[in-house]
């Protein structure tokens with residue numbers, strides 16, 4: 001049984017992916033045994049699991065009844081970290097591949113010296129710690145101060161799975177760009193204090209889905225209301241079905257109910273985040289598209305002299321990391337304590353380190369400005 005008040009380790013995500021890969025018959029894994037976390041196949045050195053998106057695409061938009069077991073296995077990945085020597089070997093190897101952005105700070109900044117840095121920040125698990133109640137994922141005031149200072153020197157955007165209004169209420173900095181609902185709802189800063197590029201940005205590529213999302217939200221609420229701890233969060237252009245506080249024995253039931261609703265909506269798809277099932281329109285628009293859109297709005301679409309930095313902790317952030325790799329500009333930083341397959345170049349362990357990184361970025365910029373003033 002899950003402990004509703006416990007903050008679940010990031011190790012779960014790695015295990016989740018391992019299970020998914022197993023379910024998808026990746027050659028690196030043998031199948032996991034349902035109900036037995038100890039039998040989950042642990043990946044060995046150099047054999048990190050494939051992305052969870054593989055499970056989504058393999059099962060189509062709707063997982064289908066026959067695939068229920070795969071999804072429930074994915075949901076079930078909630079065993080505590082195993083501290084075997086193989087795990088620590090994996091970690092060492094992973095850290096060499098994705099060094100700490102704090103450890104190599106000077107090196108990465110020297111490459112950014114004469115260029116325009118643009119900052120993209122995920123919210124949950126990046127700026128705020130993961131907590132059991134999504135309505136209480138508050139940001140530390142020191143983190144807010146760090147983000148505020150960063151935005152004084154660099155165009156800064158929050159890119160979140162939450163709806164824009166909700167993430168704004170947590171962050172409360174009007175000088176930022178906000179991309180809510182996994183990038184499907186983008187708006188420029190309301191404060192004009194720091195004019196950068198086009199601030200009158202508004203992009204809602206899934207607008208026509210709004211009535212459908214509202215309808216499905218009501219249906220889902222009704223459908224799952226008697227499952228203890230289950231909760232549907234209305235993120236406007238996507239819906240999040242939280243199961244962090246649901247007894248593990250009810251996960252299969254919860255999944256089946258969500259699936260039965262989705263069967264009537266072929267234009268919606270199901271993806272998975274950290275202890276959350278996410279229902280979204282099938283349009284091809286994700287956090288990666290959102291950062292492309294924002295860079296274009298800022299006037300940097302074809303600029304060679306920019307360094308976009310994206311910091312995020314979840315599978316949905318991988319779309320943004322991929323875009324940066326493809327552009328060959330800037331880099332992604334994955335926030336994770338445990339090894340995960342990622343397109344990010346660097347890593348940070350937790351939101352506290354993210355804050356430290358942002359503070360160092362500000363100090364670095366200030367020292368550069370000071371040195372110019374002394375010339």
Ligand SMILES: O=P(O)(O)OC[C@H]1O[C@H](O[C@H]2O[C@H](CO)[C@@H](O)[C@H](O)[C@H]2O)[C@H](O)[C@@H](O)[C@@H]1O
Nearest residue numbers: 123124130131132134137160161240274275276
């Ligand atoms: O893109 P993000 O800003 O990271 O948003 C992704 C989802 O984050 C939230 O859920 C996650 O954080 C909760 C609070 O710590 C936690 O209780 C939950 O288990 C996590 O999945 C948010 O509530 C979702 O709507 C977002 O889609």
